[in-house]
Amino acid sequence: MSEKALSSGRAIRPTNYTAGKIGKVLLYAALILLSVVTLIPFVWMLSASLKLDREVFEFPIRWIPQTFHWENYSLIWTKAPMLMYAKNTAIVAICVTFIQTLTSSFAAYSFAKLEFKGRDTLFLCYIATIAVPWQAYMIPQFIEFRAIGLYDKLSAIMVLQAFSAFGVFLMRQFYRGIPTELCEAARIDGLSEYGIWAVIMLPLSKAAIATLVIFTFIGTWNDYMGPMIYLTTESVKTIQVGLRRFIQENSSDYHLIMAASVVSLIPVSAVFLCLQRYFIEGIATSGLKG
């Protein structure tokens, strides 16, 4: 796969210049149409969030509200502790991302660059569990967590997400691409294995780390099922279950639900927009997700 072509997001194909012009116009028309179709739910969400309750299902639909009801966005904070949900989610997402990235890259170094007995068996063990769906073992896990007192605690969600085999796999694939000679040279220079990891491997794997960070962050931020099972107290709810509760309690306030939804999308959209290159290229090169 040509990395260069991928990273600039373009592919140059020999084009026939006579038909080229019309083809180009059609191509961009198709792209714009596809993008509009993809984005329409978000546009509708935004539009509905600025309307009055009864205007949401007007017939025929009015895409731009008659008057912009910005007060919807101040109203939602009084109806649900959205800020607290967001804070809880941020704490969890940051902790998970930190633990995940650190332990994964640590373990991956060993799997990729060190030799010891049973290494491949142990790694196979890791890989095998990627194939086992979480849904298959979530109940014993739930009972285990409850037994050690993690039920209804934010830390449950942290532990739940922080030790995935996927992270180790992703980092190992990347580390294998780094020349072993680098490590050997450093070893001869008297650097310990920990030193090699910190001084050589970590700085070289920025791209892989960026991919893992954004994967983990977005995955944790958007996780619904874990918090749904584990969190019941209002003060520890994450934004997804919080939003869900908001929807259930204000089920006919369509405009407010849409405003809260828009708010819940903002942080993750910001992270995505900043780091989308790493995210998308990470998928293209690793090609999989847990």
Add this chain to the structure above:
Amino acid sequence: MSTQQLNAEARRRKGSLERKKTLVALSFIAPNFIGFALFTLIPVVVAVFMSMTEWNGGSLASMKWVGLDNYAKLFAVPQRYIDRLENPNFFSILGVFFERVDIGIALKNTVTYTIITVPLTLICSIVLALVLNKAVKGAVAFRAILFFPYVSSTVAICVCWNFMMMKNGPINQLLMFFGSTFNKTWTADSTMAIWAVIVVSVWKSMGYYMVIYLAALQGIPRELYEAATVDGANKWQQFRSITLPQLSPTTFFVSVMLIIGCFKVYDTVALMTGGGPGRATKMLVTYTIDEFNAFKYGSACAIAMVLLVLVLTVTLIQFRMEKKFSAD
């Protein structure tokens, strides 16, 4: 010191060096592995065991070993349904199983959902990738836009789609503009509910697989197209005899991922239809969670094992086929 002693000394040193190396290597793995073993490995093993017990989550002493009873109960077709049959044979009983028995319905719904969602997502993501692959200006921006649904939170987009597919909502308005007479809330209609879930699933994940296809498209050697152009092949012929065959390993990989993903579907269903109306969109995982919420932990684990067997079967097939692909 004799040579023998020296050799022994060297071997001992080498042995202790080996041991030290192994210890260092393991110390790297330990932080991740301890978490992984405690919270993934152990629960996986316990899940198999728990599916053969009866337990409501009370004290451990109240856990009762029942062997394969949970499975037998799960798959049993109640006698009253069989009695009602005019001609009870294997096929009519199987029919009743998929119509009436919870696990049968969940299996039927999950498989139906999978069979429709997988090809639809494949087609959409290939089309998106093909179009995007040609674009030169603004490709990065378009790529990000088309990918965006994948990163947006399920709760927000599900409620949004739910509203859009309500009676008099924009989707029904659009369809009526094109001559449809359907104007009901999709998720409340027993035939349309599953389609509501399918539309959202395809819309959400097509951008992700598009990215994988884009990478694959860019790996196709350009000479193939040049040669075909020289031979006078048109665009459609080139697509059929170069692009599609060259993409087939990717299509296989993507299909497997999609199938597994569809078997595990929960969020979209729970948030849009809650498994309803009635049992119209009850899936395997929705059923597991229902049993879990009813404190039937053993039975919930048994359903989870059915899911596990399905997923592992697909993975095994993938393993076999992948060997074939790489042997070719």
